[in-house]
Amino acid sequence: VALPERRRCFLLPRECGGKELPPAMQSLDQQICRIIMSAYGQKNARDGREKYRNLNFKQWREGLSRLGYPDVDAYAEPLFKFLDLSNNGSISTSELKVMQDVSGPASLQDLDEFRIWLCASCQRRQSVQMIQAGIPISPKAVLLTSSPVADLWKRMDANGSGLVSFGEFKRGLRKMRHPAALEGNSGRMQELFMCLDLRSEGNITEEDFHCLNVLSAKFQLDRLIRVRNFLQERFGTLKAAFKAIDENRSGSLSKEEWMSVMKEKQSYPAPEDCSACFQFFDKDGINGLSGKDFDLLGNFDEERLLDDTGALYEHLCDKFVDLEEAFTAFLHQRTASAQKPDGPSSEGIDAKDFIAACKSVQFRGTTDPRLLFNFLDAMHVGRITAAEFVQMGKLGAVDDLRVRTELMRGAISSLKDFAAKYLEGQPQSKQEDPWAAMHQALRDATHGDLDLL
Incomplete structure (x- = not known):
């Protein structure tokens, strides 16, 4: 009785294989029990829908379609995976509100700046540990002794599951006192998370997370090329640049000398570029650049x-x-x-x-x-x-990120435009958050539809 008319049909076996009918119909009896339990479950789900205010994927997709969103086929699924921050198969009002703070995955520059912050954070922690252990600190002593990426992964994947959700990602950064985490800027953290969620599944594997290395490495190449172009424009050749910067004519530039001259004498605006350039061309690891290293920079391809x-x-x-x-x-x-x-x-x-x-x-x-x-x-x-x-x-992760960035920026922009136009024609309190109103509109559009539960 609880089923639609078109499904009110049972198939019985023509032959019982020599067995009596009751044993042969035992599986049918179990199936009828499951049908009855399912009917009660759907009834309870409908009655409790006012208490459970999240949108599952079916409700999300169908709700967008019924409200007239034109890009359902292209963007409904990637948007749902992006907004399901709790990774529980549903979107809450607070999760949908993230839309107001994001425009898409973070850029390669954002990821490299995250790398810079991560290395600095690990160095500070290591310095504190050395002080507590009574070990004298020198510039050489505070060099990192382990991979900051591996250390951060261990902090985030505390349960050893091999997967990190957005919540675990956020908690890990908060413990390490990342500025965005301390400010409660979920949008900024979500943009970083999207870059590392290579499979767009709402969680990060350890393999995905270590791609931060290659994504950061690629942008560091852009940094050193900017430095080279600056020096060539300023001095004409890299040989002339080295002579001008090596003020004491020692034939070698320490990192401290290099950073100081580039900032104070040459007014180079981005110290991170200079640091990346020095680290890359200090190929012998001696904390010094020679004229030959500058030649290498000039010929770098x-x-x-x-x-x-x-x-x-x-x-x-x-x-x-x-x-x-x-x-x-x-x-x-x-x-x-x-x-x-x-x-x-x-x-x-x-x-x-x-x-x-x-x-x-x-x-x-x-x-x-x-x-x-x-x-x-x-x-x-x-x-x-x-x-x-x-x-x-x-290395293909860089191109994959560009493709995903283009997709998600298009999806987020599309939904923002649609929501703004849709809400313009709807009665709305001035105090009501627009994305909360959008969430309610999607719930109203799918209310009472048992096929979507």
Whole structure:
């Protein structure tokens, strides 16, 4: 009786296989019980709908369609996954209100600035630990000893599930005192989260999260090219630039000298660009740039470096089962100093290990392998972990981010425009939040439709 007319039909077996009818109909009896329980469940769901105010996906999609949203087919699903911040299969009023603070995934520059903040935060924490342990602090002593990305992942994935929801992401950043988290700016954090949610599933895997390395590394290339263009415009050649900046004629620039001259004498507006440039071309890790390093900057070709990184990936895939096995092989090429059990490179491969391993596997590229190492060491720890090593196979993440950014910016802009036009023609209190009104309109449009529950 609880079913629609078109479904009020039961199929009975013609033959019972020699069995009596009651045993043969036992499965039908169980099915009827399930139907009755389902009918009661739907009745209770309808009666309790005023208490449960969230929108499931069916209600979201159908509600948008009934209100006249023209881009349901293109944007309903990605918008739902984006707005389901609790990852519970529904959208609450507060979750829909996030729309007023976001325009789409964060840019590569935003991600690199997140990397800068993360490294600085880890260095501060490490300095505090050294002070508490009575260890003297020097610029060399506060170099990062582990991957900041790996450390942050451990904080966020406290339950070890291998997945991080937006709530866990936000709590992890709040514990580390990220400015947006402390200000309660969910929109800003959501934009960062969207960049790292590579599968658009509403959660981040550890593999996804480590793509922060390659996304940041790609933007750091843009930073150093901006510095090169600035120096060429200012001095004509990189050789002339080095002579002008090396004021004491020592033949080498420390990072402190480089940063000071670029800021105070040359008025370069972005110190982050200068820092990234120095870290990348300090290929020997001696905290100094020489005239030869400036020549290397002048001749640097971004496309060639990316091509050589891809070529190394293909070369290793031909020689090994996967990059994890290749990383293990690279570990075996450690230099004698890195073989110490308490050595600083026990967690990964340093530059010397990397260069020696490239030679041992007979890889020959056109880019200095030390620059390939610095590209993969996006956090500038001086070592590459297994998670960072496999990023050479994720160069496509940059293009994927551009595609997802274009999709989500279009979706968010489309929904904002539609909501504004729709609410213009609706009676609305001045005190009522427009997105709360939109959420209520979607609920009203699907109210009482049992097929959507």
